[in-house]
Amino acid sequence: MRVYSTLQRTLVELPAPPGPVGIYLCGPTVYQRIHVGNARPYVIFMWLARWLRLRGYEVTFVSNITDVNDKIYAAAPGHSVELADRAADWYIEDTDRLGLGRPDAEPKATETMEDIIAMIAELVAGGHAYEAQGDVYFRVGRYGDYGQLSRQKPDQMEDQEPSSLKKDPRDFALWKATKEGEDTSWESPWGKGRPGWHIECSAMAAKLLGPSFEIHGGGLDLVFPHHENELAQSRAAGQEFAHIWMHNGLLRLTGEKMSKSLGNVATLEAVLDKDQYGWDRETLLLFFMTAHWRKPIDFSPETMMQAHTQVDAFRELFRMKIDRAAWKPPQGWNPDVEAQKFEGVLDNDFNTPDALAILHKARSAWDDEFVRERLGIFGLESLTVDEEAPPEIVELAEMRLSARAERNFPESDRLRDEIAAAGWEVRDVSAEPGYQLVKRD
RNA sequence: GGCGCGGUGGCCGAGUGGCUAGGCAGAGGCCUGCAAAGCCUCGUACAGCAGUUCGAUUCUGCUCCGCGCCUCCA
Numbered sequence: 414m415r416v417y418s419t420l421q422r423t424l425v426e427l428p429a430p431p432g433p434v435g436i437y438l439c440g441p442t443v444y445q446r447i448h449v450g451n452a453r454p455y456v457i458f459m460w461l462a463r464w465l466r467l468r469g470y471e472v473t474f475v476s477n478i479t480d481v482n483d484k485i486y487a488a489a490p491g492h493s494v495e496l497a498d499r500a501a502d503w504y505i506e507d508t509d510r511l512g513l514g515r516p517d518a519e520p521k522a523t524e525t526m527e528d529i530i531a532m533i534a535e536l537v538a539g540g541h542a543y544e545a546q547g548d549v550y551f552r553v554g555r556y557g558d559y560g561q562l563s564r565q566k567p568d569q570m571e572d573q574e575p576s577s578l579k580k581d582p583r584d585f586a587l588w589k590a591t592k593e594g595e596d597t598s599w600e601s602p603w604g605k606g607r608p609g610w611h612i613e614c615s616a617m618a619a620k621l622l623g624p625s626f627e628i629h630g631g632g633l634d635l636v637f638p639h640h641e642n643e644l645a646q647s648r649a650a651g652q653e654f655a656h657i658w659m660h661n662g663l664l665r666l667t668g669e670k671m672s673k674s675l676g677n678v679a680t681l682e683a684v685l686d687k688d689q690y691g692w693d694r695e696t697l698l699l700f701f702m703t704a705h706w707r708k709p710i711d712f713s714p715e716t717m718m719q720a721h722t723q724v725d726a727f728r729e730l731f732r733m734k735i736d737r738a739a740w741k742p743p744q745g746w747n748p749d750v751e752a753q754k755f756e757g758v759l760d761n762d763f764n765t766p767d768a769l770a771i772l773h774k775a776r777s778a779w780d781d782e783f784v785r786e787r788l789g790i791f792g793l794e795s796l797t798v799d800e801e802a803p804p805e806i807v808e809l810a811e812m813r814l815s816a817r818a819e820r821n822f823p824e825s826d827r828l829r830d831e832i833a834a835a836g837w838e839v840r841d842v843s844a845e846p847g848y849q850l851v852k853r854d
Numbered sequence: 855g856g857c858g859c860g861g862u863g864g865c866c867g868a869g870u871g872g873c874u875a876g877g878c879a880g881a882g883g884c885c886u887g888c889a890a891a892g893c894c895u896c897g898u899a900c901a902g903c904a905g906u907u908c909g910a911u912u913c914u915g916c917u918c919c920g921c922g923c924c925u926c927c928a
Contacts, residue, residue: 422858439928447928454928484926564857565924610926632928637857639927662859663922672927703867703877708860709921719866719878726877729891758868766868770876822887829889840890849891 414468414760416628417707418657419636420562420644424762425657427627430469435626436462437618437655439635440519442479443500444488446680447507449697449712450632450664450671456698457661457706457763458630459513463790464759475621476516477614478504480523481607486595493596497523507681511694513792518621522613523597529608529616530601532650533587541649545578547590547604553583556645562658563637585642587612611642618643619652629655633663634670662709671712679712693854696721698792702765723773727796730776730784732851734844737782746778755787765791802850806837810848813839 418425427434438458441447455476462474480497489496501521509515522529533549536542542551553559560566576586586609591598598605618626624647631640640658647654663670666677683689684697692700700720704710742748751771758767768787775783785797802810813828832839838851 419858441928442926451928482926560857563923566856630928633859633922634927635923637923638925661928663928665921668920670922670927674925674927705868708867711866715878716866722878733892764868766866766876770868773876817887820887826888838890841886842891851890 414465414470416657416659416762419640419660420656420658427465427470427657432465432470432472432627434465434470434472434628435622436472436474436628436630437614437622437626438474438476438516438629439614439631439639440476440478441504442482442484443497443504444482444485445500445673446503446682448671448673448678448680449684450678452508452511452681452697453664453701453710454630454632454661455508456511456513456701459511459516460765460791461763462516463513464763467790468756468760473518473622474516475518475520475618477617478519478521479610479613480521481597481613482610490594491596503682507685510681510685511698511792512795513698520617520621522608522617525613525617525620526599526608528620529612530588530599532616532619532646533608533612534602535650536587536646539649539651541646542587543580544603545580547588547606548576548578548586549588549603550579550584551587551642551646551649552581553585553645554581556649558648559583559645560641562641562644565637565641585609585611585638587646611639612646614639615643615647615650615652615654618654619647624651625653626655628657628659630659630661633660634672636660659706661706662704665709665711667713668711670709690717692717692721693724695724695793695796699724699769702769702791705766706763723769724793724796727772727776727784727788727793728799730779730781731797732799732849733779733781735779735781740779742780743778746774746780748775748780748783751775751783800852802837802852806832806835806850809835810839810850811846814847817841 415424415426417423436458438454441451458474458476462472465472478501480501485493485497533542536551537544537549541555542549588601588603588606589609590604590606595607598607618629629640644654665671666679669675669677671677671679679690684692685694696717700717703720751774755768755771758764758771772784772787788794788796809828809832813825813832816824816828829839836853838853840849840851841847842849
């Protein structure tokens with residue numbers, strides 16, 4: 414198994430199973446509902462964790478929730494705790510709807526305060542950080558490898574968060590003294606305050622995965638400064654930290670990155686909501702499969718529609734009621750060979766579009782077992798179950814069957830329309846009972 | 855200005871130094887009372903210009919275009 418790592422700028426091999434493989438994913442800052450773009454890393458890494466387990470790895474998947482931050486203070490003056498709690502619940506609720514389960518741990522910054530403070534103290538003691546009027550800053554100039562992840566040259570960089578207290582404009586805050594209007598603070602050796610953005614991830618990763626682990630993930634927009642800073646502070650604290658850095662491509666809306674600051678946002682809730690975008694979870698999951706995890710992907714009616722059509726095509730395979738005993742692999746379809754290819758493409762940088770192509774080939778070959786066994790990896794096992802029609806629909810279909818037997822086609826067509834109006838499609842088939850009912854949305 | 859990613863047939867989207875990606879849409883046909891579903895047939899694409907090579911969409915350089923980061927952002 415190998416994946417592309419931003420740090421090495423190449424594919425990096427994972428140690429052989431069983432690992433262990435620790436995965437740390439940067440989750441959202443909670444002050445509003447997450448958007449579909451935020452859902453992409455969640456989905457990709459849930460899938461990856463599942464796949465690695467199937468391949469025999471011992472996986473520990475940690476994804477944090479940032480619940481102290483300037484944005485949260487700004488969004489709910491005096492009520493930041495309530496907002497963060499509520500928005501964290503939204504995040505869980507919305508991503509739960511994707512049906513992929515949860516990471517092994519979802520730590521919050523506010524629940525990791527001791528470790529955060531201890532780590533900052535260690536950096537100060539080691540001379541990698543300094544205190545200034547209750548703030549603590551990381552001394553970028555002292556860490557020689559600064560910029561190795563993002564390939565930024567320190568002398569070319571612009572200032573990070575300007576502050577007159579910094580000794581060097583490139584330094585960044587590990588701890589911030591409490592300011593007016595902030596309704597939460599924690600005691601520390603430097604007085605009351607709260608952590609900077611980057612240190613929480615270093616502390617939580619070390620706490621739950623140890624000083625050295627395999628994979629650190631997040632969106633491409635986190636490479637600099639967030640991940641650069643995490644790497645610097647953790648290494649400065651003597652930890653090896655993550656070996657592999659996976660950065661997923663960003664979701665785009667009308668050609669631009671979907672982001673809260675640009676305001677071109679479709680919330681995950683809205684995308685899945687019947688009264689809004691109304692896409693089902695399967696469509697969204699398959700949509701994410703269609704592009705490689707490192708590439709940008711366009712969220713548009715066209716691309717979602719194409720994903721939806723594919724979802725229905727897989728459903729169709731399981732409506733066919735294939736007689737497995739009579740089934741034989743057709744020309745050009747060798748399940749064993751294809752199974753190996755399937756493993757191969759996922760083991761090679763987790764290429765889901767290639768995996769999807771193989772599933773389509775299996776579908777064409779009517780190899781329902783092959784497809785059923787693999788759809789589950791992506792949380793799409795629901796496509797294999799065909800919904801039963803309710804009695805009143807069945808009754809209409811029976812009436813239509815009689816009408817057809819009498820060659821009363823006007824009545825037959827009227828009944829078909831009536832069934833369609835109720836959200837079902839009736840088809841004439843040769844197998845008993847002579848019709849097939851399919852749910853339509 | 856600095857750093858980085860990408861440009862593939864109508865659309866989405868993998869991949870490869872020479873061998874069919876796959877999907878969507880479209881056209882024709884079989885089947886059907888009409889449909890639906892299914893099946894069959896049909897598309898020789900890889901931004902442009904140089905170069906390396908027996909041969910490049912795939913490697914190198916340049917140009918053009920798009921995107922991301924350098925400030926909070928998955």
